[in-house]
Amino acid sequence: MCAKRRAIRTARRAFRTLTVTLLLAAPAAAQWNTQSPLPTYLDVRGVGAPTASHVFIATDDNSFDNGGSLFESTDGGATWVQRDVPFSLGAPLNGMFFLDSLNGWTFGNANYRTTDGGTTWTELPFLGSTYFMEFYSATFGLAGQSSSAQLSTDGGLTWAPAPHAYVEFDFADDLHGLGVAATGIYRTTDGGATFALVHAGDASAVAFLSGTVAVGIVDGGFVRSTDGGATWTTGVSADGRSHLVAVTTDVALAWGRAGSFPDYDDRIFRSTDSGQTWTDLGEVMDPGAFANVFSFAVPTASTVVASDGAGNMFQSTDTGATWAQTFTTPGPTPSFLGSAVPVFADGLTGYFGYGAGFVIKTTDGGASWSQISSGSGHTLIDMDRFAGGDLIAVGENGVVLTSNGTSPWILGERFTTSHVQAVHVIGAQDVVAVDETSRVYRSSDGGATWTAAAATPTGLEAEDLHFTTLLDGWVTGFGFS
Numbered sequence: 001m002c003a004k005r006r007a008i009r010t011a012r013r014a015f016r017t018l019t020v021t022l023l024l025a026a027p028a029a030a031q032w033n034t035q036s037p038l039p040t041y042l043d044v045r046g047v048g049a050p051t052a053s054h055v056f057i058a059t060d061d062n063s064f065d066n067g068g069s070l071f072e073s074t075d076g077g078a079t080w081v082q083r084d085v086p087f088s089l090g091a092p093l094n095g096m097f098f099l100d101s102l103n104g105w106t107f108g109n110a111n112y113r114t115t116d117g118g119t120t121w122t123e124l125p126f127l128g129s130t131y132f133m134e135f136y137s138a139t140f141g142l143a144g145q146s147s148s149a150q151l152s153t154d155g156g157l158t159w160a161p162a163p164h165a166y167v168e169f170d171f172a173d174d175l176h177g178l179g180v181a182a183t184g185i186y187r188t189t190d191g192g193a194t195f196a197l198v199h200a201g202d203a204s205a206v207a208f209l210s211g212t213v214a215v216g217i218v219d220g221g222f223v224r225s226t227d228g229g230a231t232w233t234t235g236v237s238a239d240g241r242s243h244l245v246a247v248t249t250d251v252a253l254a255w256g257r258a259g260s261f262p263d264y265d266d267r268i269f270r271s272t273d274s275g276q277t278w279t280d281l282g283e284v285m286d287p288g289a290f291a292n293v294f295s296f297a298v299p300t301a302s303t304v305v306a307s308d309g310a311g312n313m314f315q316s317t318d319t320g321a322t323w324a325q326t327f328t329t330p331g332p333t334p335s336f337l338g339s340a341v342p343v344f345a346d347g348l349t350g351y352f353g354y355g356a357g358f359v360i361k362t363t364d365g366g367a368s369w370s371q372i373s374s375g376s377g378h379t380l381i382d383m384d385r386f387a388g389g390d391l392i393a394v395g396e397n398g399v400v401l402t403s404n405g406t407s408p409w410i411l412g413e414r415f416t417t418s419h420v421q422a423v424h425v426i427g428a429q430d431v432v433a434v435d436e437t438s439r440v441y442r443s444s445d446g447g448a449t450w451t452a453a454a455a456t457p458t459g460l461e462a463e464d465l466h467f468t469t470l471l472d473g474w475v476t477g478f479g480f481s
Contacts, residue, residue: 042059042060042069042356042357042377043059043060043335043337043338043355043356043377044057044058044059044335044338044340044353044354044355044356044357044358044359045058045059045060045092045093045094045095045096045108045335045337045338045339045340046058046093046094046095046096046097046106046338046339046340046353047096047340047341047342047343047351047352047353047359048096048097048098048104048106048118048343049098049343049344049345049349049350049351050098050100050101050102050104050117050118050345051101051117051345052076052345052346052348052349053073053074053075053076054072054073054074054117054118054345055072055073055076055077055345055351056070056071056072056073056096056098056104056106056118057070057071057072057073057080057096057353057359058070058093058094058095058096058106058108059071059092059093059357060092060093060094060108060337069085069086069091069092069093070082070083070085070086070093070106070112070121071083072118076349076361076372077351077359077361077372077373078372080373083121085106085112085121086108086109086110086112086123087110087123088110091108091109091110092108092109093106093107093108093109093110094107094108094109094129094130094131094337094338094339095107095108095131095132095133095338095339095340096339097133097134097135097339098343099135099137099138101117102114102115102116102117103115103135103138103155104117104118105124105133105135105141105156106121107130107132107133107143108129108130109129109130110123110126111123111124111125111126111127111130111133111143111156112124113155113156113157115155124156124157125156125157125158125159127143127145127150127159128145128146128148129145129146130143130144130145131144131145131146131337131339132144132339133156134168134169135152135155135156136169136170136171136177136192137171137174137191137192138155138174139152139153139154139155139174139191139192140152140153140169140171140177140191140192141155141156142162142166142168142169143156143159144167148161148162149161149162149165149166149167150162151163151166151192153191153192153193163195164179164181164182164183164184164186164195165181165182166179166180166181166186167180167181167182167204168180168205168206169192169206170206170207170208170214170246171208172208172210172211172214172228173211174191175188175189175190175191176188176189176211176228176229177191177192178198178206178208178214178216178229179195179206180203180204180205180206180216181203182202182203183197183200183201183202183203184197184198184199184200184201184202184203184218185197185198185199185201185203185206185216185218185223185229185232186198187228187229187230198225198229198230198231198232199216199218199223199232201218201219202218202219202220203216203217203218204217204218204242204243204256205217205242205243205244205254205256206229206244207244207245207246207252208229208246209246209248209249209250209252209274209275210249210274211228212225212226212227212228213225213226213249213274213275214228214229215244215246215252215271215274215275216232216244217238217241217242217243217244217254218232218234220237220238220239220240221234221235221236221237221238222234222235222236222237222238222254222275222278223235224274224275224276235275235276235277235278236277236278238254238269238278239258239267239269239280240256240258240259240265241254241255241256241258241267241269242255242256242258243255243256245296245298245304246298247298247301247304247319247320248301248319249274250271250272250273250274251270251271251272251319251320252270252271252274252275253268253269253270253271253296253304253320254268254269254270254271254278255267255268255269255293255296256293257292257293264292265283266283266285266292266293267280267281267282267283268281268282268283268284268293268320269281270320270321272319281320281321284314284322284323285306285308285312285314285323285325286308286325292308292309293306293308293309294306294307294308294309294334294341295307295341295342297341297342297343297344297350297366299344299346299347299348299350299365299366300347300365301319302317302318302319303315303316303317303347303365303366304316304319304320305342305344305350305362305365305366306323307334307341307342307352309333309334310329310333311329311332311333311334311354311355311358312325312327312328312329313325313326313327313342313352313360313366313369314326315365315366315367326366326367326368326369327360327368327369329355330411330412330413330414331355331397331398331399331411331414332354332355332356332358332377332411333354333355334354334355335354335355338354340352340353340354342366344365347365348362348363348364348365349361349362349363350362350365350366351372352369353373355377356376356377356378357373357374357376357377358371358373358376358377358411359371359372359373360372371408371410371411372408373408374408374409376395376399376401376409376411378395378396378397378399379395379396380393380394380395380399380401381394381395381396381419381420381421381422382394382395382420382421382422382423383423384423384424384425384431385425386425386428386429386431386446387425387428388428389404389405390402390403390404390405390446391403391404391405391409392412392423392425392431392446392447393409393423394420394421394422394423394433395419395420396419396420397414397417397418397419398414398415398416398417398418398419398420398435399411399414399420400412400413400414400415400420400433400447402446402447412447412448413447413448413449413450415441415450415452416435416437416439416441418435418436418437418439419435419436420433420434420435420436421434421435421436421462421463421464422434422462422463422464422465424465424466424467424473426467426468426469426470427469427470429443429444429445429446430442430443430444430469430470431443431446431447432465432467432470432473433450433465434462434464434465434475435462436461436462437455437461437462438455438456438457438460438461438462438475438477439452439453439455439456440452440453440454440455440456440465440473440475441453442470444470456475459479459480460477460478460479461477461478461479462475462476462477463476463477463478464476464477
């Protein structure tokens with residue numbers, strides 16, 4: 001390989017690609033247009049949707065991000081702008097929470113609040129690295145750090161250490177709520193100003209099904225109240241479940257990983273009589289190290305949407321009785337540092353974001369999802385164009401992107417975990433690619449699916465390829481043997 005070509009390849013591979021560009025005019029009057037807008041490669045750690053078309057993405061930060069790490073779209077994710085939040089660099093955001101269309105919070109190494117749907121943001125007191133923040137009314141909220149928790153009764157303007165080391169709350173209305181701690185379930189009737197112990201024991205979850213009926217998990221067993229949490233009765237064993245979600249006034253789901261590697265227990269329990277009895281649904285999501293239940297959303301009275309730890313999406317249309325997988329992640333996974341969960345602005349429109357700049361959207365209540373962010377968080381190394389105008393780009397960690405030239409870049413099937421060094425279009429739908437191990441892959445459907453061809457001799461690292469047909473071609477590279 002000539003020195004010039006090698007230098008170009010080396011520089012291309014070293015360059016951290018933030019945007020992919022397309023030459024739109026003749027060389028004499030070249031014009032360039034950004035084809036991969038925000039969010040960029042930053043890790044998505046929180047999503048908020050005050051309305052169906054208004055969505056925010058909270059991401060981490062780094063020294064190259066000079067404008068903050070909060071992204072906003074007012075057209076349902078078609079276009080994005082980067083807000084000036086956080087106000088200083090080095091302040092990653094770890095999550096976001098919207099209580100309603102007006103009141104929202106974003107948090108991390110800096111914390112902010114909006115009371116006008118995200119038009120303006122006010123910086124809140126520094127609490128250290130905050131990994132969890134949720135408000136149960138416009139005034140009462142909980143923030144969690146690595147080893148401590150803080151309570152606010154004024155929307156986050158001031159904070160105080162949380163007594164009893166609360167881990168979560170649930171409120172039936174602005175005044176009546178229940179708190180969960182290792183010492184028991186606590187109850188407030190004044191909006192969180194004071195709490196009283198109503199059930200002693202090691203509590204892990206609580207949920208209101210109505211203004212009077214609540215269920216909880218204490219000392220490894222289900223408990224139930226019919227008087228707004230004032231008194232409780234003990235039921236059957238929760239068998240390792242540690243979380244609860246209320247679906248309707250009658251239906252609740254219990255979940256939470258138990259067991260140990262490699263025999264994890266990710267079963268879901270369901271009650272249809274307000275917590276009096278529970279049915280074991282089994283592992284309705286494929287078990288695996290990363291496929292544990294991650295979070296739930298309830299967009300309608302009958303629809304429940306769930307995500308797993310790998311970034312796959314599931315939907316139930318019968319209040320959690322049966323489940324179907326409705327989205328398979330193309331590769332990104334939710335960060336263990338983030339608190340991104342699927343959020344719904346109404347019964348049909350929902351958003352979920354995770355991984356490097358990856359955001360998906362549903363407009364049918366979770367029955368299907370589509371990517372609305374452009375590109376990928378990975379370095380892109382090579383690209384080519386089909387005769388019909390479609391584009392294909394490849395890069396590090398096996399990333400493959402496709403676009404029709406105007407739409408956002410969409411993540412395709414990842415056929416290798418190695419860096420893909422080059423891609424070459426050789427027909428209307430025929431395309432070949434080579435990864436750094438010098439293995440060649442071919443596709444006959446425009447890059448939708450791939451087949452591995454024979455590997456080149458071992459000990460060689462590929463840099464480029466050129467094919468005349470799907471069968472005949474050359475791979476160039478280097479080796480030291």
